[in-house]
Amino acid sequence: MSEPVRIGVLGAGSIGIRGALAHLSIGDYADRVTLAAVCDAVPGRAAAAAEKYGVPQSFEDFDSMLRLGDIDAVTIGTPIGLHYEQGVQAIEAGKHIHFNKTMTTTIADADDLIERAAARGVHLVVSPGQMHRPHLRRIRRMVEDGSLGRLVWAATGAGFGVYHEKEGVRQGNDILSNINPAWYWRKPGGGPVYDMTVYGLHALTGVLGPVRRVTAVSGTVVKQREFRGELFDCDCDDNTLILVDFGGALFGFVYGTAAGNVVHSFGSPSFFGTAGSIVGETLNGQPFDYPGRERAAVDGMNAILPHYNERHSTEEFHVFEDIMQLVELVRDGKPTVSTAEHARHVIEIIEAAYLAAETGQTQELRTTFTPAPGA
Ligand SMILES: NC(=O)c1ccc[n+]([C@@H]2O[C@H](COP(=O)([O-])OP(=O)(O)OC[C@H]3O[C@@H](n4cnc5c(N)ncnc54)[C@H](O)[C@@H]3O)[C@@H](O)[C@H]2O)c1
Structure with a gap:
């Protein structure tokens, strides 16, 4: 084209x-x-x-x-x-x-x-094309080259808080700035797992590869939320704790909750091995190197995505990055890591988690995808 x-x-x-x-x-x-x-x-x-x-x-x-x-x-x-x-x-x-x-x-x-x-x-x-992020590709390389020793477990997740009711774009009085977020609190598709934990799941599986088995507990804590003075009923699960099994006794703890966080940021899982731990962008407490690290420290992680330049704000730039990935795939046939197969695997983890919580039965997964190599 x-x-x-x-x-x-x-x-x-x-x-x-x-x-x-x-x-x-x-x-x-x-x-x-x-x-x-x-x-x-x-x-x-x-x-x-x-x-x-x-x-x-x-x-x-x-x-x-x-x-x-x-x-x-x-x-x-x-x-x-x-x-x-x-x-x-x-x-x-x-x-x-x-x-x-x-x-x-x-x-x-x-x-x-x-x-x-x-x-x-x-x-x-x-989206989310988490594996375009250089620090996650570097973590995958560290896993591949044995820098962490034998991998033991990893953790990722996010707390909903009141992020959507407080988004700045929803607080105005014209048609482009009074956007009601109530769907985030309703099934199907509402709740912190589809909305936020999905970033960490893409990063976790992008680094460690596909999951084999899933179990979980899940429920709803907050039954009503307020947006600009109006109350909205909530029926989505907003308190979900998931255990994932990668095989070889390597496990992951994944959460999507109404409140509370135990990881550095919701898109960057923690990884623990017999010879080292990664928390955020540190290895054993010291910053590790990756392409663009100095710039990211000043301008944020979105400023080191492949298509970023200063004419853009960094706000939600990762979404534009994924749009540009589609553009280059359509025009030039350039492969991307933001694949539907990776997304499908993450969706299977989420669906399996809800099913495991409902039935009390650990779920075996059937889908897989090919992770991008470390860099
Ligand atoms: N808000 C965020 O911070 C954020 C960040 C990254 C990705 N996302 C993702 O972006 C997507 C949208 O989220 P959002 O926060 O922008 O939601 P939103 O509620 O702010 O906007 C959704 C828009 O879709 C419109 N809409 C609803 N049904 C429609 C239909 N049938 N046809 C045409 N338009 C319709 C609504 O009127 C609304 O303007 C979701 O997939 C979400 O996960 C959101």
Whole structure:
């Protein structure tokens, strides 16, 4: 493909604005990608976004964008519970897709999307592309070269807190800044595991490889949440503790909770071996080296992703990075680590965890993926 990939943004909410529109509208990659259309179901939101970000076309329903939009690909930034159905629509319309996490909520749906995409000849790229991060690739190299001795266990996870009700983009009074986050607290697709733990799961499995077995306990602690003075019922699990078995007596502890954290950051697991421990970006308490470390210390981890330059804010830049991974896959056939197969494996872990919690039975996993080598 020699022309730029024409992108349609589905969902002009928090991530549609901060992860897609704000970055794509800069136009510094205009030879490779153009912002062609935007769609949102809230009346007036897509039109307002089109005006603010200079997008040629706007739509209020996805079907219209797929039929009438001058687009080659979509970036899906809607609530997680809608991703599967919208993914099917896009594939059947012959559009390449970038999915925000999480691609689906079930392994069956993930299988179906992967099969349909292959049959239709369209590409899928799935966030979060944690393994684009140089420090995680370096950790994988340390695991591969034995720097940690025999690996024993690892930990990752995230506490929900009140992140979504307090996001700055939701506190205004116009249609682009009063975005209700209540779906984050409802099934299907709500809760801290699909939303936040998914980063740590991509990093954990990206470093250690696929999981074989899963068990868990899970429940709901917070039954109502408040957003701008209104109360919303919550039925998603918000307190989930998961144990994963990589084989060879290597285990992982994974959590997605209403509150509380035991790891350095939710995208960077801790790894413990007989000869060393990694916590955050330290090995045995000392910072370890990786490409871009000095810059990351000043500007943050997003500033050392492959497509970053100073014209962009670092805010949600990892989402734009994954969109650019799709662009390069479509245009040049360049492989990416943000694969649907890796995402499917993580989705299987999550689904298996909920099933294990419900049944009391440890679950054997069936999917796998090929991790990127250490670097
Ligand atoms: N908020 C974050 O910090 C963040 C960060 C990274 C990734 N994500 C991911 O981005 C995705 C969206 O999250 P968000 O926080 O932007 O949600 P959001 O609620 O802020 O925005 C979702 C938007 O989708 C629109 N929408 C809902 N149903 C639709 C439909 N059928 N057709 C068209 N538009 C529809 C809504 O009107 C809303 O504007 C999720 O996958 C989430 O995991 C969010």
